[in-house]
Amino acid sequence: MKEKKLRIIPLGGLGEVGKNMTVYEYGGEILVVDAGMMFPDNDMIGIDYIIPDFEYIKQRADKVRGIVITHGHEDHTGAIGHLLESVDAPVYATPLTLGMIGAKLNRRGFDHKTAKLQTLKAGETVQIGPFKVHAFHVCHSVPDGIGLGIESPAGLVVHTGDYKFDHTPVDNWPTDYAKLAEFQRRGVLALLADSTNAERAGWTPSERVVDDALDKVFREAKGRIIIASFASLISRMQQVGNAALKHQRKLAFAGTSMIDNAKIARKLGYLNLPDDLIISLEEANNMRASDVTVMCTGSQGEPTSILGKISTGTHRLLDVKTGDTIVLSSHPIPGNEENVYRTINRLFERGANVIYEAIAPVHVSGHASQEEMKLLMHLTQPQFFIPIHGELRQLHQHALLAQQIGIPEKNIAVILNGQSVEFSDGKMRLGERIPAAYVYVDGAGVGDVSKDVMHDREVLSEEGVMVINLIMDKFTGKPSREPEIISRGFIAYRDAEDLMAGLRTRVIDTATRANGNIQKDIEQAVSNYLYKETQRRPMIFVNVVKN
């Protein structure tokens, strides 16, 4: 007989910001909540993005009864295509989220008609294997987000997804407080809640404050207005559209993902903009600057995004002109600050006036701050609490808040990816640890980039490379001529006569004495010598030819 306990396994999003994914397992049957990706750190060279290690799910692919996606952000949807390659289970999400997932699967060349996409609207309940899943609406920086009440024989678990308590959201659809209170009446076994802003005191401001900031921008701008944001920030598109209407400007979208999302959101009624407001980028280029608004991607300073290309003057259709006002309507994701500020500097250099979060409230967070987190706990009154979505320090801060409102420390589990938690007979205990490493996606390859490859790329980019070609006499076993030494990114030849002379001597000595693996010995000797002389270790390749 299968053991009757609820097991929750976070596979992503705990101890990091991004690639959210959680497994709910009861009686061997599995429900997956979210399948996100994460952007790489600056030192992860050549990596496009990172997805969770879902080997655990793959091994049990026939036990997966469903995948529920809480909202359309990449850190919740970005790995869905990868997951569907190994798991043939229905995907449940709200209409807008499903639309965004479908467009994303199309862009990846995934035939999403073979995927079983099922609509799960806020307020609806669906049976997924042993789980009765209640979807409730939450406010966030993308419309149509949901949190989940997940009922199993072990009890009711509330899983928030990303949320905030905005009383005046742009789409006039506040978080479903009544549902949360209803959960409380039924008794909440555990709460898993978003910790992103656990360090922020007070309340997250309403999206409405952005309206005033945008209005000021539109009032004062003389030339074109270019607004960069996330492709998924539909509410910001609405706000920019409203401002453009009010100030008699036209609006063009730039960037494939942004154009796709705007189209889907308009079709499904989440974005209400009149047809004659929207123009193409080509049309925008033939209009008076003071009539034009452009909304584009690239608020994180990504070099390949529209704004990134504008900042380096490499976009085919958009070039910065003096008098342009460029707004970065977003908050730099931790780790992206450097890129963002470099982009801002370049845009100023090219003659634009740049407005960003630090100088005007052109963005507000989509995540709850401390007072909202406490209100959520009061509304749901969970017996157990597991902070999710955040770096370890944010998870800890969230746990402290839970203690402040009276949840005993022993009922709070601050855990990281891979640490399973089990619930049975109203008790919580830590279960086994499941591998939950990074899976690097590099071009079209998934997971074929190992930690070693990452390390090599880092060495190559920081220390350069040295290639040593050596010809050995196969009869005497000694070098038959001077070794050829090629160095790239390490040191210029002419700057280092002495170093190179010393290097050649080391190579010949080592080759003459070597009786085992000549390549390895030379590599070691060269590496040690260079480190002694320069405190640096480039990557070294040794070719030995015998003739």
Ligand SMILES: [Zn+2]
């Ligand atoms: Zn989100």
Ligand SMILES: [Zn+2]
């Ligand atoms: Zn998120």
